[in-house]
Amino acid sequence: xxxxxxxxxxGEIACRVIRTCRRLGVRSIAVYSEADASALHVREADxxxxxxxxRPQESYxxxxxxxxxxxxxxxxxxxxxxxxxxxxxxFADAVAAAGMAFIxxxxxxxxKMGSKAGAKDLMHAAGVPVVPxxxxxxxxxxxxxxxxxxxxxxxxxxxAHGGGGKGMRIVRTPDEFLASLESCQREARNAFGxxxxxxxxxxxxxxxxxxQIFGDTHGNVIHLGERECSAQRRYQKVLEESPxxxxxxxxxxxxxxxxxxxxxxxxxxxxxxxEFIVDPRGDFYFMEINTRLQVEHPVTEMVTGLExxxxxxxxASGEPLPLAQDAITQRGHAIEVRLYAEDPDRGxxxxxxxxxxxxxxxxxxxxRIDAGVATGDDVTIFYDPMIAKLIVHAPxxxxxxxxxxxxxxxxxxxxxxxxxxxxxxxxxxxxxxxxRIDTSYLDQHLDEFIGDADxxxxxxxxxxxxxxxxxxxxxxxxxxxxxxSASDDVDSPWGIADGxxxxxxxxxxxxxxxxxxxxxxxxxxxxxxxxxxTDDGSAVIEGARIDAGWLxxxxxxxxxxxxxxxxxDSILLHDGKRRHRLRTIPAYQHGVxxxxxxxxxxxxxxxxxxxxxxxxxxxxxALDQELLVMEAMKMxxxxxxxxxxxxxxxxxxxxxxxxxxxxxxxxxxxT
Numbered sequence: 001x002x003x004x005x006x007x008x009x010x011g012e013i014a015c016r017v018i019r020t021c022r023r024l025g026v027r028s029i030a031v032y033s034e035a036d037a038s039a040l041h042v043r044e045a046d047x048x049x050x051x052x053x054x055r056p057q058e059s060y061x062x063x064x065x066x067x068x069x070x071x072x073x074x075x076x077x078x079x080x081x082x083x084x085x086x087x088x089x090x091f092a093d094a095v096a097a098a099g100m101a102f103i104x105x106x107x108x109x110x111x112k113m114g115s116k117a118g119a120k121d122l123m124h125a126a127g128v129p130v131v132p133x134x135x136x137x138x139x140x141x142x143x144x145x146x147x148x149x150x151x152x153x154x155x156x157x158x159x160a161h162g163g164g165g166k167g168m169r170i171v172r173t174p175d176e177f178l179a180s181l182e183s184c185q186r187e188a189r190n191a192f193g194x195x196x197x198x199x200x201x202x203x204x205x206x207x208x209x210x211x212q213i214f215g216d217t218h219g220n221v222i223h224l225g226e227r228e229c230s231a232q233r234r235y236q237k238v239l240e241e242s243p244x245x246x247x248x249x250x251x252x253x254x255x256x257x258x259x260x261x262x263x264x265x266x267x268x269x270x271x272x273x274x275e276f277i278v279d280p281r282g283d284f285y286f287m288e289i290n291t292r293l294q295v296e297h298p299v300t301e302m303v304t305g306l307e308x309x310x311x312x313x314x315x316a317s318g319e320p321l322p323l324a325q326d327a328i329t330q331r332g333h334a335i336e337v338r339l340y341a342e343d344p345d346r347g348x349x350x351x352x353x354x355x356x357x358x359x360x361x362x363x364x365x366x367x368r369i370d371a372g373v374a375t376g377d378d379v380t381i382f383y384d385p386m387i388a389k390l391i392v393h394a395p396x397x398x399x400x401x402x403x404x405x406x407x408x409x410x411x412x413x414x415x416x417x418x419x420x421x422x423x424x425x426x427x428x429x430x431x432x433x434x435x436r437i438d439t440s441y442l443d444q445h446l447d448e449f450i451g452d453a454d455x456x457x458x459x460x461x462x463x464x465x466x467x468x469x470x471x472x473x474x475x476x477x478x479x480x481x482x483x484x485s486a487s488d489d490v491d492s493p494w495g496i497a498d499g500x501x502x503x504x505x506x507x508x509x510x511x512x513x514x515x516x517x518x519x520x521x522x523x524x525x526x527x528x529x530x531x532x533x534t535d536d537g538s539a540v541i542e543g544a545r546i547d548a549g550w551l552x553x554x555x556x557x558x559x560x561x562x563x564x565x566x567x568x569d570s571i572l573l574h575d576g577k578r579r580h581r582l583r584t585i586p587a588y589q590h591g592v593x594x595x596x597x598x599x600x601x602x603x604x605x606x607x608x609x610x611x612x613x614x615x616x617x618x619x620x621x622a623l624d625q626e627l628l629v630m631e632a633m634k635m636x637x638x639x640x641x642x643x644x645x646x647x648x649x650x651x652x653x654x655x656x657x658x659x660x661x662x663x664x665x666x667x668x669x670x671t
Contacts, residue, residue: 006075008085008086009081010032012370017309018045027047028044028047029048038377040377052065063090067094077100079104086292089114092107103270104270105291110291112266131287154204155201157198158197158199159184159191162192166187166191190631206230209276211226211274212273214308216319221268224306242302246278259276260325272289274289304328305331337427341353344449354376357565357570365393369389372387381607405424405428409424428577431445463537471560511586512571512583513585520534522534540557599667600643600666601665603662603663604661604664608631608632612628613654620644623641
């Protein structure tokens with residue numbers, strides 16, 4: 001076993017590897033960029049070395065900087081995590097040439113799998129089923145158009161050197177092909193440095209099922225069972241589970257055998273994942289081998305009881321696999337979801353900013369939290385915006401879904417917008433509960449998972465609305481969270497903006513913002529109860545108390561219980577199905593006028609870099625015409641004209657970094 005291991009990554013996966021190293025008595029060495037100088041993985045590692053500026057191309061994607069840090073720190077091995085250089089064959093070779101162990105497969109193996117085209121050809125020769133398509137080296141637009149006609153529509157364009165859902169487009173008609181090809185190639189160049197693509201027949205309503213494999217330097221390859229990852233949005237996995245509800249024992253055995261055959265075909269060593277697409281009839285086809293640890297590996301760890309990072313370290317140090325195939329067993333059911341800083345109501349745009357408060361449930365035998373940030377940390381524009389992975393385990397799937405619901409309800413983030421509400425709706429949705437979701441379902445039915453209709457005060461009857469307001473008032477009183485205005489002394493009557501005056505018996509005032517609607521409450525408080533009044537009704541609160549994060553109270557004689565979070569002026573009430581976010585506001589706060597002119601302005605919805613300009617000053621544009629393309633947090637975003645008109649000015653050039661809400665294009669009436 002190694003004594004010193006450098007982790008060539010950041011965030012959640014770096015913290016994950018550090019924990020295993022610490023448990024095994026291995027000294028962990030982190031690397032960091034300017035943006036990550038105070039990051040959680042830097043704080044948790046035994047030591048950390050600076051490798052460059054904030055952009056990945058200037059830090060985490062610089063092999064020479066990482067190798068220099070490894071050499072100077074005395075590292076014996078490098079763990080690449082996932083993403084960044086984890087599937088870079090040249091980097092793996094350079095690590096070996098420097099006399100260190102690369103904790104993953106060899107560069108030669110990666111080259112066989114690094115090209116999706118070459119991988120498909122190799123798997124076909126090994127007898128592993130593959131999807132019909134085009135994997136040729138000729139990449140001219142004319143050749144690809146002809147190949148597409150031969151493959152047939154609908155088809156998928158895929159970056160040959162890609163992964164993680166980047167550089168992929170579904171094309172249903174010939175008219176869409178060239179525009180989709182251009183976008184796919186540009187995204188592939190930005191994400192992977194190469195723009196070669198392949199074409200595949202598009203399988204309708206497919207399942208995405210992957211098999212975890214492990215190989216060692218002694219010629220052994222085994223599999224550790226499957227993970228179903230069919231809940232996807234734009235090819236990004238949002239929920240993973242094991243075992244799959246779709247596989248029969250016979251199909252599971254055939255897919256496991258095919259995965260092991262794929263591993264033997266390329267002399268696979270260390271952790272890898274063989275990904276299959278499965279059609280509704282149960283026919284499965286090879287998609288790719290991810291030559292690294294997967295984001296969703298905790299699902300496999302939960303059902304097998306194995307520690308895959310420890311296996312990685314042992315195999316990389318020359319040990320044989322700890323177990324043979326017949327010793328691998330599975331128990332119960334595990335589910336993982338990914339908590340992201342993103343805004344589902346704005347097309348899942350990544351969010352950034354300071355995490356003012358991060359509340360996640362304490363780990364237990366059935367709950368595991370793999371986080372990459374903590375309260376006070378920043379989610380920056382430079383990297384993936386994942387906050388944490390929430391993983392649960394239970395004896396059966398129903399129990400796992402219930403435990404995940406409880407885990408999500410116990411979670412709260414104050415700061416950037418997150419996908420928490422989306423995840424809660426996801427695990428309650430019939431397509432998930434009944435185990436019938438396919439990879440296209442979320443994109444085709446996204447309106448069933450986002451939007452605020454069932455959380456809107458207007459969608460709740462008057463009595464239920466009063467109960468929520470009364471509960472929020474009780475929580476505000478119990479936590480003394482009423483905001484102050486002129487004074488920071490919460491105990492001073494002069495600093496509280498509730499309208500109370502000396503010498504008057506007027507009720508206490510409390511104003512709440514709920515779903516962008518203002519509610520002015522009057523609280524008549526006595527020794528045993530509080531009457532809460534609004535213009536639309538009233539309720540009486542009795543016996544209110546907070547215990548271990550739960551608020552209990554009798555409201556109009558009905559005993560109720562909420563999971564609660566309170567921080568500053570933020571209040572969260574969770575009734576078991578919905579999360580109600582409210583905010584206390586000064587009772588006499590003046591409104592703020594909205595900015596004018598929005599119809600003429602095209603602003604950056606998030607911080608990022610301008611990668612393409614489609615128009616010039618003076619150009620006439622139509623409604624919804626694409627004006628420019630931004631890149632941030634590993635995704636591209638096209639900004640379109642909000643109306644027809646003429647481009648009056650452009651405030652950014654290709655390559656410029658811009659802040660959120662910065663005006664990029666100004667329109668005027670057509671002349």
